[in-house]
Amino acid sequence: SQTIHQWPATLVQPVGSPLSLECTVEGTSNPNLYWYRQAAGRGLQLLFYSVGIGQISSEVPQNLSASRPQDRQFILSSKKLLLSDSGFYLCAWSVGQVQYFGPGTRLTVL
Amino acid sequence: AQKITQTQPGMFVQEKEAVTLDCTYDTSDPSYGLFWYKQPSSGEMIFLIYQGSYDQQNATEGRYSLNFQKARKSANLVISASQLGDSAMYFCAMREGRSEAGNMLTFGGGTRLMVKP
Numbered sequence: 001s002q003t004i005h006q007w008p009a010t011l012v013q014p015v016g017s018p019l020s021l022e023c024t025v026e027g028t029s030n031p032n033l034y035w036y037r038q039a040a041g042r043g044l045q046l047l048f049y050s051v052g053i054g055q056i057s058s059e060v061p062q063n064l065s066a067s068r069p070q071d072r073q074f075i076l077s078s079k080k081l082l083l084s085d086s087g088f089y090l091c092a093w094s095v096g097q098v099q100y101f102g103p104g105t106r107l108t109v110l
Numbered sequence: 111a112q113k114i115t116q117t118q119p120g121m122f123v124q125e126k127e128a129v130t131l132d133c134t135y136d137t138s139d140p141s142y143g144l145f146w147y148k149q150p151s152s153g154e155m156i157f158l159i160y161q162g163s164y165d166q167q168n169a170t171e172g173r174y175s176l177n178f179q180k181a182r183k184s185a186n187l188v189i190s191a192s193q194l195g196d197s198a199m200y201f202c203a204m205r206e207g208r209s210e211a212g213n214m215l216t217f218g219g220g221t222r223l224m225v226k227p
Contacts, residue, residue: 032213034214042219042220043114043201043217043218043219043220044155044201044203044215044217045217046214046215046216049213049214059214088153090153090155092155094213097143097160097162097205097213098145098157098160099145099157099213099215100157101147101154101155101156101157102154103152103153103154104153104154104155106153
């Protein structure tokens with residue numbers, strides 16, 4: 001069966017520091033991969049998606065970037081965090097119609 | 111304009127009763143999909159049910175059913191025989207277009223359901 005992992009689970013970072021969040025999927029090949037952000041009490045906002053290795057599409061211009069160095073690995077990065085980057089970051093994968101989500105990373109930028 | 115609208119920020123339901131969570135959508139694409147996800151306090155988004163725009167029958171998955179009214183552009187989630195563990199945020203989402211490449215979802219603002227014992 002397929003599983004999706006995200007780490008770390010929680011992160012507290014100072015403003016201006018770098019960021020690297022990792023997502024890996026097991027049990028499937030060539031999935032579509034997605035990064036979402038959820039502000040407190042709100043719905044999800046799509047940040048990036050990828051249909052294959054090295055293929056990244058950005059939905060929201062910001063100081064975040066994404067990379068897909070391997071088929072089942074998706075990384076979200078930032079060179080300098082802003083206060084507004086705080087939130088709950090969710091990675092998801094899909095092969096068919098349905099997207100399946102990871103456990104998420106709660107990021108607090110102070 | 112909002113593509114997915116959930117008008118109920120919060121709802122209460124008595125344990126063992128049925129509850130309907132509202133969702134309306136806006137699209138001009140004839141091919142689309144509608145999804146419902148549950149988000150408990152742990153934060154994980156759990157897929158519940160899917161309805162395709164060309165599906166003739168309403169989707170059902172155990173205690174979950176989707177009341178799909180295409181002409182009214184609504185896709186309400188019905189939970190039968192509510193349980194305490196159903197207390198959570200519920201999100202409606204839509205995918206537009208046929209292509210699975212990208213397969214982007216647009217989410218509504220969510221409804222918080224609280225089940226009373």
